[in-house]
Amino acid sequence: MRPDEISAAIRAKFPQVKEEAGTNYIIVPKESILEVSEYIKNPPLSFDNLHCITGIDRKEKIEVIYTLYSIGEHYGVTIKINLTSEDLNIASVSAIWKSANWLEREVYDLFGVIFSGHPDLRRILNPYDWQGYPLRKDYSNPQLIAKPRL
Amino acid sequence: MDATQTKDIYTEEFLINMGPQHPSTHGVLSLELTLDGETIVECTPHIGYLHRSMEKIAENRTYTQFIPFTDRLDYVASMNNNLGYVMVVEKLLKLEISERAKYIRVIIAELNRIASHLIAIGTFAQDLGAFATPLFYCFREREKIVEIFDQLCGNRLTYNYMRIGGVLTDFSRDIEEKIKKFIKYMRPKVDDYDWLLTYNAIFLARSKHIGVLSKEMAVNYSITGPNLRASGVKWDLRKDEPYLAYDKFEFDVPVGKNGDAWDRYKVRIEEIRQSLRIIEQAIEALPQGDVAVKVGRIHKPSPSETYFRTENPRGELGFYIVSDDSVYPYRLKIRSPSFSNLAVLPELVRGLKVADIVCVLGSFDILMGEIDR
Amino acid sequence: MVVIEKIPGAELIRKVPGGGFFLTTSESFLKWGKASSLWPMTFGLACCAIEMIATGAPRFDIDRFGAGVFRASPRQCDVMVVAGTICVKMNDCIRRLYAQMPEPKYVIALGNCAISGGIFYYDTYSVTKGTESLGIKVDVFIPGCPPRPENLLFGLMKLQEKIRREKDAAR
Numbered sequence: 001m002r003p004d005e006i007s008a009a010i011r012a013k014f015p016q017v018k019e020e021a022g023t024n025y026i027i028v029p030k031e032s033i034l035e036v037s038e039y040i041k042n043p044p045l046s047f048d049n050l051h052c053i054t055g056i057d058r059k060e061k062i063e064v065i066y067t068l069y070s071i072g073e074h075y076g077v078t079i080k081i082n083l084t085s086e087d088l089n090i091a092s093v094s095a096i097w098k099s100a101n102w103l104e105r106e107v108y109d110l111f112g113v114i115f116s117g118h119p120d121l122r123r124i125l126n127p128y129d130w131q132g133y134p135l136r137k138d139y140s141n142p143q144l145i146a147k148p149r150l
Numbered sequence: 151m152d153a154t155q156t157k158d159i160y161t162e163e164f165l166i167n168m169g170p171q172h173p174s175t176h177g178v179l180s181l182e183l184t185l186d187g188e189t190i191v192e193c194t195p196h197i198g199y200l201h202r203s204m205e206k207i208a209e210n211r212t213y214t215q216f217i218p219f220t221d222r223l224d225y226v227a228s229m230n231n232n233l234g235y236v237m238v239v240e241k242l243l244k245l246e247i248s249e250r251a252k253y254i255r256v257i258i259a260e261l262n263r264i265a266s267h268l269i270a271i272g273t274f275a276q277d278l279g280a281f282a283t284p285l286f287y288c289f290r291e292r293e294k295i296v297e298i299f300d301q302l303c304g305n306r307l308t309y310n311y312m313r314i315g316g317v318l319t320d321f322s323r324d325i326e327e328k329i330k331k332f333i334k335y336m337r338p339k340v341d342d343y344d345w346l347l348t349y350n351a352i353f354l355a356r357s358k359h360i361g362v363l364s365k366e367m368a369v370n371y372s373i374t375g376p377n378l379r380a381s382g383v384k385w386d387l388r389k390d391e392p393y394l395a396y397d398k399f400e401f402d403v404p405v406g407k408n409g410d411a412w413d414r415y416k417v418r419i420e421e422i423r424q425s426l427r428i429i430e431q432a433i434e435a436l437p438q439g440d441v442a443v444k445v446g447r448i449h450k451p452s453p454s455e456t457y458f459r460t461e462n463p464r465g466e467l468g469f470y471i472v473s474d475d476s477v478y479p480y481r482l483k484i485r486s487p488s489f490s491n492l493a494v495l496p497e498l499v500r501g502l503k504v505a506d507i508v509c510v511l512g513s514f515d516i517l518m519g520e521i522d523r
Numbered sequence: 524m525v526v527i528e529k530i531p532g533a534e535l536i537r538k539v540p541g542g543g544f545f546l547t548t549s550e551s552f553l554k555w556g557k558a559s560s561l562w563p564m565t566f567g568l569a570c571c572a573i574e575m576i577a578t579g580a581p582r583f584d585i586d587r588f589g590a591g592v593f594r595a596s597p598r599q600c601d602v603m604v605v606a607g608t609i610c611v612k613m614n615d616c617i618r619r620l621y622a623q624m625p626e627p628k629y630v631i632a633l634g635n636c637a638i639s640g641g642i643f644y645y646d647t648y649s650v651t652k653g654t655e656s657l658g659i660k661v662d663v664f665i666p667g668c669p670p671r672p673e674n675l676l677f678g679l680m681k682l683q684e685k686i687r688r689e690k691d692a693a694r
Contacts, residue, residue, distance in 0.1 A: 023455075048369050048370065049369050049370075049372050050372055051459075051466070051468065052457075052468055052470065052485040054470045054481075054483040054485075055483075056472055056480075056481045057481075067457055067468070071369050071383060071385050078457065097370060097372070098367075098370045098371045098493075098494075099370065099371045099372035099490055099493065101493060102489065102490070102492075102493040103490075106489075110205070123198075124197060124198060125197065125198035125522055125523075126198060126201065126612070126649065127198070127612045134203060134206060134648050134649075135205060135206060135481075141648040143611070143648050143649070143650075144646065144648045145645055145646070146645065147210055147211075147645035147646050149210070170613065170616055171565075171566055171595075171597075171616065171620055172595070173593075173595040177568070177569075177572070178568055178613060178616075198610075198612050199610060199612050199613045200568065200569055200607075200610055200613070201612065201649050202647060202649065202650055203646075203649045203650070206646060206647060206648065207643070207645075207646045207647055210645070210646040211646075218642065219642070221570075222569070222570055222642070225569065225570035225573055226573060269573070285576075285580070286580055286581050289576065289577060289580035289581065289582075290580070290582070293580070293581075293582045296577075306574065306669075306672075307570060307573060307574060307669050308570065308668060308669065518569075519570065522610075
């Protein structure tokens with residue numbers, strides 16, 4: 001299946017899912033992440049491998065990006081979820097893909113996105129008593145000395 | 151034993167910390183073990199002791215300036231990390247590189263794969279109690295590769311050799327000869343390892359049927375690289391999603407049967423043989439031409455985002471890169487293979503003995519530099 | 524007695540005519556012993572650790588300098604080779620390991636990261652800027668990113684020199 005076919009297949013099943021303009025990334029409303037995940041995990045799409053979860057701070061919103069692959073079928077899909085800075089709660093997919101456990105903890109640690117239903121949502125890279133979310137654009141820390149820019 | 155006797159015997163679970171300073175944790179990993187006697191009840195890894203905030207640094211470096219940092223991600227296979235990063239930037243810039251550069255990259259990446267697997271094998275054997283000898287043998291062979299790299303780019307560990315648009319320097323005649331000589335030298339050495347270590351009775355007893363990782367579990371936990379292949383999944387990006395010139399070479403993808411610690415070790419041994427095959431073919435067919443496309447040092451891609459993954463010695467290294475209107479990346483996410491590989495550890499070691507945890511950990515060949523980033 | 528001229532600290536040794544033994548002060552004997560059997564701690568933090576292992580491996584063979592006995596426990600060590608980037612999460616651990624080492628103890632800061640933070644000085648929130656910022660006195664700094672094994676050996680020889688020149692042998 002080509003990326004556009006995968007995207008079309010998911011959008012046919014879930015009308016609330018959109019496609020990002022110019023790419024084949026699919027944008028899922030945060031309420032429906034669990035049902036979309038359930039659907040694409042199982043055949044016919046069978047995305048059995050949650051490869052990566054990325055957060056991006058876009059200042060007014062935080063994007064969470066799921067990169068998925070299917071080992072058997074040799075294709076992949078990228079799912080995007082937009083979160084407003086006021087409400088950073090999102091359902092955890094760690095019950096569906098085990099690899100989500102640590103990947104979600106990392107996004108929580110660095111961006112402060114709260115994955116509800118996660119079995120063990122603690123910081124992972126920074127010390128457990130760390131303050132703030134370092135990869136946000138507005139993060140500041142006395143330790144952080146900025147390199148003079150070009 | 152009757153009730154009156156058991157009343158006086160009191161057992162309780164015992165909590166110990168393994169690491170962050172421990173010879174068998176391959177860096178600064180801390181494992182919190184709950185033990186019942188010698189048996190592991192629960193294992194909680196604590197990572198982040200080498201969290202150098204690479205992703206934050208990337209946001210304040212130009213695309214070229216970040217290349218040296220990728221060296222220090224997975225410092226045992228720096229070339230492969232360089233490769234993964236420059237390839238994602240090239241994908242972002244839609245840059246096509248020359249044939250010769252592709253071949254050189256393949257040769258270098260495979261050489262470094264061998265060097266990395268040698269360390270994996272050596273340290274694994276040492277963890278199992280074969281003190282020093284296998285490690286010294288492996289380092290002896292690794293020195294030959296390091297010497298080639300040293301001549302090529304002037305450093306022994308952090309090479310900074312791959313550039314956006316090609317590589318730093320061309321091969322000299324001398325280096326081609328050296329690589330050919332190395333292939334001849336290395337082949338019998340791998341057979342030696344088989345004789346000395348692979349089928350050694352003690353080695354087998356320590357590593358067979360320990361830490362069995364099933365196919366489904368491996369895929370579900372997003373395990374990649376040799377560890378995935380050891381579980382019987384035939385998945386190698388070099389074959390399945392060929393990049394560079396990998397589709398032009400003949401090589402096999404070794405897979406394991408049981409997914410135990412021994413299989414993970416064996417897959418690495420076989421991969422060394424396959425890498426030697428690739429290098430041999432690549433050096434024979436090395437095309438002429440330039441090694442680098444002339445591009446400036448400052449790149450300014452149009453706002454977009456892209457993901458690219460390459461097959462590293464430890465698994466799939468992916469870079470998710472987001473560009474905006476500046477010369478700095480807006481966001482760079484490093485998807486490191488060891489991070490996902492380590493996450494499965496608590497599942498595997500439950501019920502094993504303390505000595506086996508070292509075996510499982512060693513067979514996974516994790517590296518803290520890229521777990522913590 | 525040709526050998527005597529070649530060993531370190533030969534100037535301290537006085538030959539006795541026709542003798543099979545020699546005289547020296549107990550202090551210089553002690554220093555000679557300390558300098559010739561430095562037991563480092565296996566404490567690889569990051570990249571430099573690989574070069575430290577390479578130094579212990581056959582080609583460079585740190586055993587020639589009596590420092591090849593890598594001990595895992597800080598209680599058995601004489602020298603802590605801080606090999607790699609020190610991160611904030613690791614700070615307390617390093618202080619504690621240093622405190623656990625018995626006197627006399629020495630510290631080698633291997634690589635730019637252990638000296639000052641090196642390449643990770645700017646723009647990071649989680650890297651400690653060098654070993655000395657933890658309040659640990661460093662005896663030998665070895666720059667490089669990472670230093671070559673020859674550099675580590677040179678640093679080790681410098682440390683041995685330093686030990687031999689120590690005023691207070693009881694340190």
